[in-house]
Amino acid sequence: MSSSAVPVKVEGASKKFRQGETIVEALKEVTLNVEEGEFLTVMGASGSGKSTLLHLIAGLTKPEAGRICINGEDITALSDRKLTMFRRRRIGIIFQSFNLIPTLTARENILLPATADGRLAEAEKALPTLLSRLALESRISHRPDALSGGEQQRVAIARALINQPSIVLADEPTGSLDSVNGQILCKLLRELCDKDGRTIILVTHEPSVAIWSKRIVVLKDGRIISNFETSTFKDSHSLASHYQGIVESDKNAVVAA
Ligand code: ADP
Numbered sequence: 001m002s003s004s005a006v007p008v009k010v011e012g013a014s015k016k017f018r019q020g021e022t023i024v025e026a027l028k029e030v031t032l033n034v035e036e037g038e039f040l041t042v043m044g045a046s047g048s049g050k051s052t053l054l055h056l057i058a059g060l061t062k063p064e065a066g067r068i069c070i071n072g073e074d075i076t077a078l079s080d081r082k083l084t085m086f087r088r089r090r091i092g093i094i095f096q097s098f099n100l101i102p103t104l105t106a107r108e109n110i111l112l113p114a115t116a117d118g119r120l121a122e123a124e125k126a127l128p129t130l131l132s133r134l135a136l137e138s139r140i141s142h143r144p145d146a147l148s149g150g151e152q153q154r155v156a157i158a159r160a161l162i163n164q165p166s167i168v169l170a171d172e173p174t175g176s177l178d179s180v181n182g183q184i185l186c187k188l189l190r191e192l193c194d195k196d197g198r199t200i201i202l203v204t205h206e207p208s209v210a211i212w213s214k215r216i217v218v219l220k221d222g223r224i225i226s227n228f229e230t231s232t233f234k235d236s237h238s239l240a241s242h243y244q245g246i247v248e249s250d251k252n253a254v255v256a257a
C-alpha cells in the first residue's frame, strides 16, 4: 500500500436493498475519487443514497458490484474482523444522532475507540489538546444527558478523532443542532481539513453547511448528477439556488466524480 494512494476511491459501486416485495436500488454504479486533504460534501434529497454511500466508504456495508478502495486497499475484500480494525484506525465517523453511550461520561465516550484498540495511554496523552480545541475541558466528567446538543456532538467528534484517523465521515452532523452550533461544527470540520490535512466527507442537504466544503457532489436516485467546486459561490444563497436548479432539472446526466 502506498501512502500516495488516493484516500477514497469508489469504483462503479452499486447497492440494493430489499423492502418487502420490492428491490430498492440505493446506489447505481457510483464512481467517486476523493483526494487527500479534500473536504467533499455529498448533497441530495432524502432517499437519494447519501447515507448508503457513506456507509460503503466506512465499510459498514458492502456493495453488490464495484469496489471501494481506501488508501489503495480494497475494503470490500476484507473480513469482518479486519474491517472493524480498519474502521477503528483509519476512519472517524460522526452521525446526526451523536450515538454516545448514555451511561458513560464524556471522557469515557471519547476514549472508547482507543480502549477497544489497546491505545489508551497514547489517547490519554492526546486528550488535553483535543479537548481544548473542541472547548470541552469543563464538560468531561458529565454524562451525555447533562450536555447540550452542541456539546454532545463535539464529544462525538472527539471520539471520532481520538485514534487520529486520516479520513473523517459525517452523516448530517448538524441535523440535530441549532444554526449557531451547526456553524461551529462546520468551522471545526473545515479546520480538520485546513490545519490537520484530514480528508473529510460530509453528507448534508443544507447549503449553509455544504458551503464550508471545497467540492460538492449531488446524488439523485442513487446516481451522481453533478460535481462542482464551492469557490464559485459567493454565499450559501447562491449555492442553494444552483443546487435547487440541479435537483429540479429532468435533464441531468450521470457524472463520475
Ligand atoms: P439518504 O441518506 O440520501 O436519505 P439512504 O442512503 O438512507 O438515503 O437510502 C437510499 C434508499 O435506500 C432509500 O430508498 C432507502 O429507503 C433505502 N434504504 C437505505 N437503507 C436501507 C435498509 N437498510 N433497508 C432497506 N432499504 C434501505
Ligand code: MG
Residues within 6 Å of the ligand: 050, 051, 052
Ligand atoms: Mg441519510
